[in-house]
Amino acid sequence: MSESLAILALTAVISFAGSIHPGPVNLSVVQATLNRNFKTGIWVAVSGTLPEIIYTLAALKSHVFLTHHPAVFDKFEIAIIPFFLIVGVYSLLKISPKKQEAPPSNHAKVVVQGFVGGLFNPQLFPFWVIVLVYLHSYFAFDSFSAQLSFVVGAALGAFLILLLFAYLAHRFQNQLHHYIQQFSPHKLAGLFFISMSVYQTFKILV
Numbered sequence: 162m163s164e165s166l167a168i169l170a171l172t173a174v175i176s177f178a179g180s181i182h183p184g185p186v187n188l189s190v191v192q193a194t195l196n197r198n199f200k201t202g203i204w205v206a207v208s209g210t211l212p213e214i215i216y217t218l219a220a221l222k223s224h225v226f227l228t229h230h231p232a233v234f235d236k237f238e239i240a241i242i243p244f245f246l247i248v249g250v251y252s253l254l255k256i257s258p259k260k261q262e263a264p265p266s267n268h269a270k271v272v273v274q275g276f277v278g279g280l281f282n283p284q285l286f287p288f289w290v291i292v293l294v295y296l297h298s299y300f301a302f303d304s305f306s307a308q309l310s311f312v313v314g315a316a317l318g319a320f321l322i323l324l325l326f327a328y329l330a331h332r333f334q335n336q337l338h339h340y341i342q343q344f345s346p347h348k349l350a351g352l353f354f355i356s357m358s359v360y361q362t363f364k365i366l367v
Contacts, residue, residue, distance in 0.1 A: 168300050169310035169317070175292055176213065176318025178353045182252045185278035190323050193271050194330035201268060202327030205275035210320040212279030213289075217315045220289035221308055224297070239365065241295050245358035248288075252351030275323075289315065295361065 180187070186209035194202030226233075279285065293302070293311065302308055 164300055165304075165306040165310040168296065168302075168307055169314040171296065172292070172311050172314025173318035173321070176315045177322045178318075179248075179288060179292075180319050180322045182351075186275055186323065187326050189271075189274045189278050190326045191330045193275075194327045195334065197268070197271065199327060199331040201271060202330060203324065204268075204272045206320055206323035206327055207275075208272050209275030209279045209323055210316050211276055212285060213315045213319045214312055215280070216285040217289050217293075217312045219286055220293045221302070221311065223290055224293050224302060238294055238298065238361075241291050241361050242358050242365075244287075244291050245354045245361065249351045249353070249355035249358060252354065253348050254351075295357070298364070 186205075190202050190205045190209065193205040296302075296311070300307060302311065
């Protein structure tokens with residue numbers, strides 16, 4: 162497996178797991194699917210994915226600064242441990258919100274809600290900066306293909322989980338809330354990030 166393909170795959174998995182717990186974009190996709198149709202849910206998923214591209218590009222720009230200031234870079238590598246641990250514990254303890262009915266609105270407005278929900282998510286930028294620092298421990302991001310793989314992987318992972326939410330909303334309709342409670346996807350995401358925190362701790366100590 163080439164480095165670019167490995168970056169794309171790993172970033173997609175991290176993005177998928179990081180977006181799995183219920184949030185404003187996820188709920189916008191579910192509401193659009195339930196209140197309108199599956200096609201509208203997909204369009205909201207597409208618009209909700211665009212902020213991932215914006216913030217990963219911003220993270221890559223900040224990465225240039227970090228590579229020229231290794232002391233800051235080292236601090237970020239240590240900061241990864243509590244960050245992933247907090248995200249993991251938060252996901253484990255998070256209670257899935259009850260499904261709410263959305264008031265009728267036009268198609269364009271519904272689609273834009275996905276983009277706005279992602280754009281004003283304050284967690285996205287610091288999340289991708291820290292993920293980039295984490296991945297830099299294993300991969301070089303000097304080439305255009307590596308950077309493109311990082312951006313595409315982030316967008317792909319986010320879109321796939323949003324597509325899954327749209328599918329579940331379409332497939333299970335009113336049983337969706339009960340299904341999510343039984344499956345507890347945010348708990349799986351929590352375990353994933355806690356394992357990343359443990360692995361990073363082991364990596365630094367050894």
